[in-house]
Amino acid sequence: MSQDTLLIPGPVTLSKNVINTLGSQSLSHLSPEFTSIFKEALQNSRSLFKAHPQRGQPLIIAGSGTLGFDLVGTNLIDPINDKILLLSTGFFSNEFATCLEQNYKVQHLNILKAPIGGVVPMDQIVNSLQQDNYKAIIMTHVDTSTGVRSDVEKISQVVKKISPNTLIVVDAVCSLGCETLKFHDWGLDFALSASQKALGMAPGLSVCMISDRALDVALDEKTKPTGFYASIKNWYPVLKNSELGVATYFATPPVQLIAALNVALKEILSYKYKGLVGIDARVAKHADVSKWFKTKMVQELHLKLLPSSEKNAANGLSAIYADDPASLISYLKNEKHIIVAAGILKEIKSKYFRVGHMGVSACDDSLGQLGSCFDAIQEILQQ
């Protein structure tokens, strides 16, 4: 539709194979052909989450990433009795909190808010876990609004130690496919993601992973999800069967999106870099590209990054302060046909911009997108 180079933190530039599969004739959602595609897509998404091959269940549902908030709110939380700890590192953490408070009427929601650009200090997390018995802790792996990455592995270790029964819920919308995420090894219980970021697919799919013990909560007869479309009780038998290759019906699956997701997942799982193969190779490449881009921004253009340290800066995007981000963004679009994103964190909205480097934009060097983007930013800043 457009000749512009898309470098926002999602939707991302797609590979040719993904585009070709998106643009394919419809299949019956109950055909053996689609059933086998759906099975593969579920198995491949399991690999991407580094989930156990048999335990838990990947969920692939038509919707946006936001639908994942509802999957958590309506299936895992008793709004009256459960205490929830939520770590906020930006706009999307706050949206998750709003969903739980305003819509699901969660009565005991303790929000620990990180300073802008930072993460929630570990001692605050430890204190909270020691003081109360939380049903779940919720964190945003990478908040797309700030480019801040939380240390999900360390936080999970602390939770396991202090409060092993607490469910660990991770918003992985901006991390799955470009950050190290080990669903099984870290003992996560729910990770929610979406198709249009580092998975390298178009927007339109909610892609999640749920553990066996979170499934026990969701499927318990005492759990009464208000949502019908968001009810894991409705989806679980269908997705479990689909992963076994048995076509089962609840709500027509988006056949083209799922087929294209599967192509995107296979591209990730066959990716090679520095002697690595698959998701590890992909994460390493994202990390290197991110480091390269951020270093150039800081050292050559003397710009300041929003994340307070290299350690909590995401691999998939760079959030960068600038004197006049609005002019920079329109110059890039109008003069260079490069699309980057504005800031969206309320407090500092007009003071920064965001460059996405996920999927093929980061992993296919032949596109040269980030080099061009750097050159263009350099050009405007030198004018």
Next chain:
Amino acid sequence: MSQDTLLIPGPVTLSKNVINTLGSQSLSHLSPEFTSIFKEALQNSRSLFKAHPQRGQPLIIAGSGTLGFDLVGTNLIDPINDKILLLSTGFFSNEFATCLEQNYKVQHLNILKAPIGGVVPMDQIVNSLQQDNYKAIIMTHVDTSTGVRSDVEKISQVVKKISPNTLIVVDAVCSLGCETLKFHDWGLDFALSASQKALGMAPGLSVCMISDRALDVALDEKTKPTGFYASIKNWYPVLKNSELGVATYFATPPVQLIAALNVALKEILSYKYKGLVGIDARVAKHADVSKWFKTKMVQELHLKLLPSSEKNAANGLSAIYADDPASLISYLKNEKHIIVAAGILKEIKSKYFRVGHMGVSACDDSLGQLGSCFDAIQEILQQ
């Protein structure tokens, strides 16, 4: 992906232009290019519903048609105090009822069940409306499980006369684009549909229309939707702005799906048949094709249709009794590469099959799909 001829009642065969637009590079969801596409898609969907050009709001949301049940359940109904009248003509009406009873805990749900193949008798509807004060009446325009069409116009007239404050909710998943539906003239309040049937697009979008007075309910501060993703309070400002051409964010819209929907809607709105143009032409063509196909089934092949009369037989599909539907379906697939659907109404599941004739399968004569399908069915029945 497949060379088969797809003739199930959704997902449907897509036109080349729709496929090409689906398979396009991503756009920023906030770009002027996408904003203008989204604006057009909303305006065009308004035309398709025959809604008032300014009143009410079309809703286009990533999800399946089923999401529309939640939009009604969580935004329009007070589960404790509201009385709801639901007319059931098949599997999908029953699903809607299940959603309201089991998930939204609607306490006063009066279900009037039609006999298999029939519609709910008007005197039962009249009696119910006279006896109780209903917040809403819910009906399935065409139940995809049975191919039965309800007379939404007549029922709406009766509702307006007896109980003018009752909201009229129509499941138009299998009717929008192929049946006469006049949202404004009939005084409907909520119509829910989906992209993968007579709209001629891939599955993945919930496409709905809400009236001003239903919006008043949904946006009232007393209305507390449990769903976050299904909250019209969250979507309304975004979709209203998008229809005015102002990019606004809540949950990333599926840019390719919306662009392809817009292409599909434009194909419908420019369609010409028998001196008619647009949706009227499209409905007339579907009606003629349906009549032709059904007549051949009955008169030439001596098969019996599931709908009890011509008047309540849908335009977009034919549900047909057969001695051995399973063999017929697999013969069509294996020998003729034609995909039709099995029955899904529990009581008679193994006794009938369904042929979809929606979108280009019905409207593009050059494809010759239904002629081939008839010939193939004739061939197997004569063996």
